[in-house]
Amino acid sequence: MRMAFAVASSSSAISGPSFSPSNACSEPKALQLAPFRLLDRTHGQSSVLNLSQRRCAVKPLNAEPKRNDSIVPLAATIAAPEVVEKEKVEAEDCEQLAKSLVNASPLEIMDKALEKFGNDIAIAFSGAEDVALIEYARLTGRPFRVFSLDTGRLNPETYQFFDTVEKHYGIRIEYMFPDSVEVQALVRSKGLFSFYEDGHQECCRVRKVRPLRRALKGLRAWITGQRKDQSPGTRSEIPVVQVDPVFEGLDGGIGSLVKWNPVANVDGRDIWNFLRAMNVPVNSLHSQGYISIGCEPCTRPVLPGQHEREGRWWWEDAKAKECGLHKGNIKQEDAAQLNGSGGDANGTATVADIFNSQNLVTLNRNGIENLAKLENRREPWLVVLYAPWCPFCQAMEGPYVELADKLAGSGVKVGKFRADGEQKEFAKSELQLGSFPTILFFPKHSSHPIKYSSENRDVDSLMAFVNGLR
Structure with missing residues (x-):
């Protein structure tokens, strides 16, 4: 396994235009960066690591033996000073901290996380736009660590991007790999693409x-790149800091791991404006229409009118679009909705309806x-089969209402037709419902509805579908 940590190092150990901790600490004035403000630092602050004076051994993420120094460069094995007090953080402490940081910038949140946990915190990097996290960490002037999950099925462009990021920041990313025996058993028993049939x-x-x-x-x-606008169905309420509801940390047990989400309140467009302003390298897949990037078989470009998360596991229902890394985002009522129940007496979620227009006819079951x-x-x-809680239905609400106005x-x-809850089985068996939203055209002289097969849901594409059939 490649064991290395992404940390700041001296310019003598790492070449390139990234930064030097000594330089970052020598300027007492605050650095103005667009809407973000780098906190004041002085030589006298004990929280800043002087790499020429203080060095300590690296503790690997998964507690495996370190690799030989001939493989891992010295610059990649310099870590922040050990945190003396390691008391378990209670949920109330995280809630209070989250409230105090609710209006803070991502840079301030990142700085607080690195200051508080030192060498016991790491950034989870997926190879997508969460490279912004690494940039924010660099700007704090503090040492930081980065790890990534190599599933063995990533796009070639993602692997190339990992290498580019390492060279750009002068760091080493620690890659975590799946157990080979478990992967072998899965593939031998179910094949390479079983997830298309029984879920991911x-x-x-x-x-x-x-x-x-x-x-x-x-x-x-740990530090993640989760944002509220990434998935309205599962991430709309994530705080900037929380006790991790699923995983355990170093000390074991509930409350032993804290989860930081510095960009939780940031709009995706602002993330991209920041990346461009800082000239940060990005995954080349983004220029091909990919927004949310995961494994190659389970990721595809997003088309006009689609929510960014719709490029992931597109063959499944909207609320299932979490891989398990952030399973705690899915609430109990959401899980009930995945099973076709929960909400009100009719088994549908009690959320505000969508596709509201005087030029749209609301059909019930009899209709x-x-x-x-x-x-x-x-x-x-032309009828859309939808669920109001579905983020992909919400994403196409504007184009569909505009189309209805044009066709008036x-x-x-x-x-x-609202096809979730108790209507879902009927819609699947009688109306060709596969996933939300499903669009059907009922011709004038035929009883058989025609399903709109394209994933392109902008007004022009929908209009072309209607004009080709009427």
């Missing part, structure tokens, strides 16, 4: 969750059944 959870558990569990057992805290039975309709119909008076009726 089993494969993710072997290739991602268990390696992450090993990594976190060597830490007291959609009658529409499906008609063989000679006076007008063709054209001879084409536009409708909607």
